[in-house]
Amino acid sequence: MLWDISAINGYAINASDGQLGTVSDLLFDDVRWIIRWLVVDTGIWLPGRKVLLPVSALCKPDAALRRFHVELNKQQVKDSPDIITDQPVSRQVEVHVYNYYGWDPYWGDSIFNLNAMATPLVRPPLSTPRDIVGTDADLNKGDPHLCSIAAVTGYHIHAIDGEIGHVEGFLVDDVGWNVRYFIVDTKNWWPGKRVLISPHSVRTIDWIDGLVHLDINRQIVRGSPPYDPSIALDRAYEDRYRMYYGTKWVAG
Numbered sequence: 001m002l003w004d005i006s007a008i009n010g011y012a013i014n015a016s017d018g019q020l021g022t023v024s025d026l027l028f029d030d031v032r033w034i035i036r037w038l039v040v041d042t043g044i045w046l047p048g049r050k051v052l053l054p055v056s057a058l059c060k061p062d063a064a065l066r067r068f069h070v071e072l073n074k075q076q077v078k079d080s081p082d083i084i085t086d087q088p089v090s091r092q093v094e095v096h097v098y099n100y101y102g103w104d105p106y107w108g109d110s111i112f113n114l115n116a117m118a119t120p121l122v123r124p125p126l127s128t129p130r131d132i133v134g135t136d137a138d139l140n141k142g143d144p145h146l147c148s149i150a151a152v153t154g155y156h157i158h159a160i161d162g163e164i165g166h167v168e169g170f171l172v173d174d175v176g177w178n179v180r181y182f183i184v185d186t187k188n189w190w191p192g193k194r195v196l197i198s199p200h201s202v203r204t205i206d207w208i209d210g211l212v213h214l215d216i217n218r219q220i221v222r223g224s225p226p227y228d229p230s231i232a233l234d235r236a237y238e239d240r241y242r243m244y245y246g247t248k249w250v251a252g
Contacts, residue, residue: 002181004229015072017074021051023039025039037055156212158214167182170183171183
């Protein structure tokens with residue numbers, strides 16, 4: 001099943017002993033195109049505080065009640081490293097969080113690999129967190145490949161021959177948390193038309209100017225199968241998409 005990831009914003013995060021907060025953002029890796037972290041706003045429980053939780057820590061979402069459960073308690077989250085979410089999140093920050101909880105990071109040689117990110121993990125005991133390592137200088141070095149869903153939403157899309165629209169959202173699968181498609185609004189060129197673009201067609205993301213550069217031209221995008229967000233994405237649509245673009249530009 002594919003999710004419009006913006007629908008997850010505002011989901012409650014419930015620990016074993018009460019609510020931790022709500023999802024305020026998600027961070028994705030623009031090399032492997034996979035969601036890595038949820039940014040959780042702890043609200044009135046810990047005013048002014050936000051924490052990072054890896055998606056692998058989540059149990060299956062309850063869409064009806066708009067919530068996730070995590071196998072943590074509130075004290076563990078309260079004692080976790082502070083994260084300044086309006087600055088780039090670095091690899092060192094990620095190590096900080098993983099070390100605290102006693103989990104192996106996703107880039108290490110362990111069972112916590114790319115496939116394991118898709119399911120609830122078998123976690124080591126959390127009663128004695130590891131010592132936090134790293135320096136403040138390290139934490140200020142942002143990872144250029146860890147991107148905010150909230151920040152990229154609204155970025156202008158540039159084909160190889162000019163602008164074609166803006167990022168309206170993301171479709172993510174609920175098995176591996178892979179970013180399968182960008183939802184692109186092309187209303188300034190073709191009124192009322194939305195299309196899906198595979199991350200495989202993205203050449204670069206320009207953080208300074210807020211642009212997503214593609215390796216395809218505007219005419220190819222214009223001819224894409226139209227996307228209607230009110231209709232569930234089915235196999236027939238994806239078959240048409242694959243037939244149109246071929247395998248090179250299709251994720252999954």
